[in-house]
Amino acid sequence: MxxxxxxxxxxxxxxxxxxxxxxxxxxxxxxxxxxxxxxxxxxxxxxxxxxxxxxxxxxxxxxxxxxxxxxxxxxxxxxxxxxxxxxxxxxxxxxxxxxxxxxxxxxxxxxxxxxxxxxxxxxxxxxxxxxxxxxxxxxxxxxxxxxxxxxxALPIPLQWNKNAVTTPLTGYQDLLRPEFAGSLGLADITGGASLAGFYDWLQRTQGPDFLTRLAAQKPKFYIQPSESAQAVASAETKASGYGSLPASKALVAQGAPIELRLPEPAFSTxxxxxxxxxxxxxxxxxxxxxxxxxxxxxxxxxxxxxxxxxxxxxxGVAKIGSLTLYRGELGKDDVARITAEFNKAFGR
The missing domain is CATH 3.40.190.10 (Periplasmic binding protein-like II)
Incomplete structure (x- = not known):
């Protein structure tokens, strides 16, 4: 091989x-x-x-x-x-x-x-x-x-450093916990249209003010999910709302102290x-x-x-019917609108 x-x-x-x-x-x-x-x-x-x-x-x-x-x-x-x-x-x-x-x-x-x-x-x-x-x-x-x-389908998991976090994350609302202020990782929306779909979905499922509340946590942004996983592994961030199961599991196999969970519901590219x-x-x-x-x-x-x-x-990590699948539904105007909302919420 x-x-x-x-x-x-x-x-x-x-x-x-x-x-x-x-x-x-x-x-x-x-x-x-x-x-x-x-x-x-x-x-x-x-x-x-x-x-x-x-x-x-x-x-x-x-x-x-x-x-x-x-x-x-x-x-x-x-x-x-x-x-x-x-x-x-x-x-x-x-x-x-x-x-x-x-x-x-x-x-x-x-x-x-x-x-x-x-x-x-x-x-x-x-x-x-x-x-x-x-x-x-x-x-x-x-x-x-x-x-x-x-x-x-590639679901987006929640992940956290198990040496730095004692209470596991179960859903996106947990990202708002005070302990994650200044130590939270998120996806940079410039990573592609699917991430615009992800943030649009978050607002629809977690509340229209969810991005503003996330912004108050002063998060750090990552373009590649592998970078987000490495940040959690090193405790650069305690937790992240953005990840890739293959990338994170590869680090776990090498001994990284990462815990993973798919929220319910879960968004998937x-x-x-x-x-x-x-x-x-x-x-x-x-x-x-x-x-x-x-x-x-x-x-x-x-x-x-x-x-x-x-x-x-x-x-399989999940039944396909349990996931919210992104299949390119957003047009250019939609992506531009969601990106503007994202930048406004996070002051970027």
Whole structure:
């Protein structure tokens, strides 16, 4: 597995270099070439996937997820090598547009939380419909577009330093406790539209004056959930209303004194995937994408309870129906309004 991880790291560097060189050489646009999807049904697609033998995924998955997924998929389909290049959601959007403009197809699947991107790509005809049995079984209400599928939900937990806090947190109102004045971590709203949705949801569920009351605590702001978790671990902040279960659990595994709890209700971001219409390995992409949505694939994604599965497989951190899912419902005007309210409340 160490060799596999190193191969993915090398691939990320090589892919970036190849893209830069190709863009310089092409100097123009044009439709990127695509492979051919087998006709004759799902069995024909699976057979053709083995012939293709590989695929490339651009993903915002964590290293632990990637390790679990590549191992489990390798056992299920040893004739298909999957490479997963780790890119943030915004990096993926930029990279994929550059590749399409240059007429260069590298990735087969995109996996990220850029909700508007999936909608725009669907409208442009740039996403391929999934054909497999598991994809067809994905709950219709959880589809973002016809071609994209929900891969998992990532709830936002409360967290605190168990050496500095004796009374556990149970809900967002606990963030207002006097002991957290000057020692409270929050998400910086500049982190993205989903955080605007989070703060809008907080005001609707905790009261219209909740942000003003939070501001009286003189909180510290963090853009990345990993930074927020590290602040709690070091007691830079005693508690935080912003976090990522995978990031915090990784620190806990290293001995960090962090306690975590999902409030009820809990707000959750969502992560989607889709097959690209110009996928160089369309059959292998179909097989892998379908496997991701199968029970085995979802168990590999969920791991030890870092995320919630749309299929509610064993090990998920919560039932999907118990979460408030953010799926890109806010438009630009909504995000601007909520951001202004946030800045006013916190004097920023």
């Amino acid at each position: 160490e060799r596999s991880v190193k191969r993915r790291q090398r691939f990320g560097l090589l892919a970036a270099a190849l893209l830069t060189a190709t863009l310089a050489a092409c100097g123009g646009g044009g439709a990127a070439p695509a492979g051919t999807l087998a006709s004759g049904g799902w069995e024909a697609i699976v057979d053709a996937a083995g012939t293709e033998g590989s695929l490339l995924v651009y993903s915002s998955a964590t290293p632990a997820q990637i390790q679990r997924i590549t191992q489990a998929f390798g056992r299920a389909h040893p004739d298909i090598a999957v490479e997963i290049a780790t890119l943030t959601s915004s990096e993926q959007v930029t990279r994929l547009q550059q590749e399409r403009d240059a007429g260069l197809a590298q990735a087969d699947i995109a996996w990220n939380a850029q909700y508007n991107w999936f909608t725009q790509e669907q409208q442009a005809g740039h996403l391929a419909d999934p054909r497999g049995p598991a994809a067809a079984d994905n709950p219709p209400a959880l589809k973002l577009t016809d071609s994209s599928r929900l891969l998992y 969502t992560t989607y995937g889709a097959i690209l219409d110009n996928a160089p390995h369309p059959n292998a992409a179909q097989v892998f994408f379908d496997w991701l949505q199968s029970t085995d694939g979802q168990k590999a994604i969920v791991g030890n309870g870092d995320v919630a599965s749309p299929k509610d497989v064993d090990g």
